[in-house]
Amino acid sequence: IAGITQAPTSQILAAGRRMTLRCTQDMRHNAMYWYRQDLGLGLRLIHYSNTAGTTGKGEVPDGYSVSRANTDDFPLTLASAVPSQTSVYFCASSRTSGSRDEQFFGPGTRLTVL
Amino acid sequence: GQNIDQPTEMTATEGAIVQINCTYQTSGFNGLFWYQQHAGEAPTFLSYNVLDGLEEKGRFSSFLSRSKGYSYLLLKELQMKDSASYLCASMDSNYQLIWGAGTKLIIKP
Numbered sequence: 001i002a003g004i005t006q007a008p009t010s011q012i013l014a015a016g017r018r019m020t021l022r023c024t025q026d027m028r029h030n031a032m033y034w035y036r037q038d039l040g041l042g043l044r045l046i047h048y049s050n051t052a053g054t055t056g057k058g059e060v061p062d063g064y065s066v067s068r069a070n071t072d073d074f075p076l077t078l079a080s081a082v083p084s085q086t087s088v089y090f091c092a093s094s095r096t097s098g099s100r101d102e103q104f105f106g107p108g109t110r111l112t113v114l
Numbered sequence: 115g116q117n118i119d120q121p122t123e124m125t126a127t128e129g130a131i132v133q134i135n136c137t138y139q140t141s142g143f144n145g146l147f148w149y150q151q152h153a154g155e156a157p158t159f160l161s162y163n164v165l166d167g168l169e170e171k172g173r174f175s176s177f178l179s180r181s182k183g184y185s186y187l188l189l190k191e192l193q194m195k196d197s198a199s200y201l202c203a204s205m206d207s208n209y210q211l212i213w214g215a216g217t218k219l220i221i222k223p
Contacts, residue, residue: 040215041215042118042201042203042212042213042214042215042216043157043201043203043211043213044213045210045211048210058210059210090156090157097209098209099144099145099164099205099209100145100162100164102147102159102162103159103211104159105156105157105158106156107155107156108155108156
């Protein structure tokens, strides 16, 4: 693995179903993030983790949950998907959550909820 | 509230220079980032400014004025591969990035 990976690449999901988006990084970064990107809107932070074992809520956390059991993995779960959660989801990581550390992004997961 | 404004779309000619402006208003300020995002791909880091002034990095330069809440990204000697969206993001007092919607740059031959 080089960098940050996400799975699946894309998914079509029926409303009401549970779904977990996977994210793994091999850079030993402390901080990880989940964003959603919708047309005409900027990236919006869903949840973040400053270090393994801790998580925090971002701007749009409702309907989503995360866990950070170790440094490398940061899965995002939709407990009961709704059509408004149709979006492109990006996982990102940075060395720390401090100021000038750039965020590295995974390739994204395109999710459609019908 | 927190707000980032940048133009939705710009068009420029190959070989020319283009300036993409961004104004920001966030709760606290810990720096201004620019990212490039090609269609269907992930954003990639271009620049970071926290002090006033111009930072030059090859064909790309980024400027910041903290007193005016203003930044711009300057792209010189435009190439077709520069066709992409350019995302401006301000880091707030909680060290979270607040993102603009992005500026789609179209390069014409």
